[in-house]
Amino acid sequence: MDRSDIIFNLAQLLGCEARKDEPLSKHTTFKIGGTADTYINVNNLGQLMSVVKECRESDVDYLVLGNGSNVLASDDGFRGVVIRLDGDFRKITLLEDGSVFCGAGATLASLCKFALNNGLTGLEFGWGIPGTVGGAVFMNAGAYGGEMKDVVYSVSHIDKNGSVGRTDRDKLALGYRTSVYRHNDCIITGVTLRMKPGNPEEIRAKMDDFLGRRSDKQPLDYPSAGSVFKRPEGAFAGALIEQCGLKGRSHGGACVSEKHAGFIINTGKATAHDVKSLIREVQTEVAEKTGYVLECELIIL
DSSP states (O other): OOHHHHHHHHHHHHTOEEEEEEEGGGSSTTOOOOEEEEEEEEOSHHHHHHHHHHHHHTTOOEEEOOSOTTEEOOTTOEEEEEEEEOGGGGOEEEOTTSOEEEETTSBHHHHHHHHHHTTEESOGGGTTOOSBHHHHHHTTOEETTEEGGGTEEEEEEEOTTSOEEEEEGGGSOOBTTBOGGGTSOOEEEEEEEOOEEOOHHHHHHHHHHHHHHHHHHSOTTSOEEEEOBOOOTTSOHHHHHHHTTOTTOEETTEEEOSSOTTEEEEOSSOOHHHHHHHHHHHHHHHHHHHOOOOOBOSEEO
């Protein structure tokens, strides 16, 4: 029995859904990626802590994967355990003081709907972002002038020693597509948000407006991982790529979108190698022709 089998058996004993040799292409919006040795859905904090503890003691690599919307998974897969936060981690609760507690595994879309239904404004920018709340905090997701840092009050987590903890707003280091959680080896388990009371009709109108803009400008009909590059200071990545005549540039099944040059799309059979090769080509040409160095926004496994 290898070490990942030990984790698999433990997960089943704990009542988790567990699968071996699970294609990561099924769990990323790019629809790309080889197999993970073990894939586990954990439903509560106890299960998560037990699985993570066993991974550490058995020296098995693990990662928590949200909706896979900002991820490029390797063609070789992941030699270890991929954990998905399910069950209790998807619950959203309105607290007595008017703030909202949301499990890290809930989708950002479900949180936006919850805010709308409770007449809370401030999260409209997130409508249409295809990630989980944990992932959105991890990278301080944002759009149309709004960011998670505008509404996040505190974040609950498990630290690298397996202890439960919390980080308050002033220590989250929420910046452009980054947070303290990119560097501290903690697993985000839940988020407390504070939003302002608003008019549901106005909230809905703003959500519809943002979603309409996404549909008009983004290639939502193809698998992708959203914007590939961070916005360079003083410019926009998509505009620079278009300026260099790279719309439609392809490598294998990966292609720079004709609709929005900031996106690389999977035209059907793209591999991670295709995407990484195309990223390098775009970075090289943009640097040579404009002087701007594009930094990749994707998390590459």
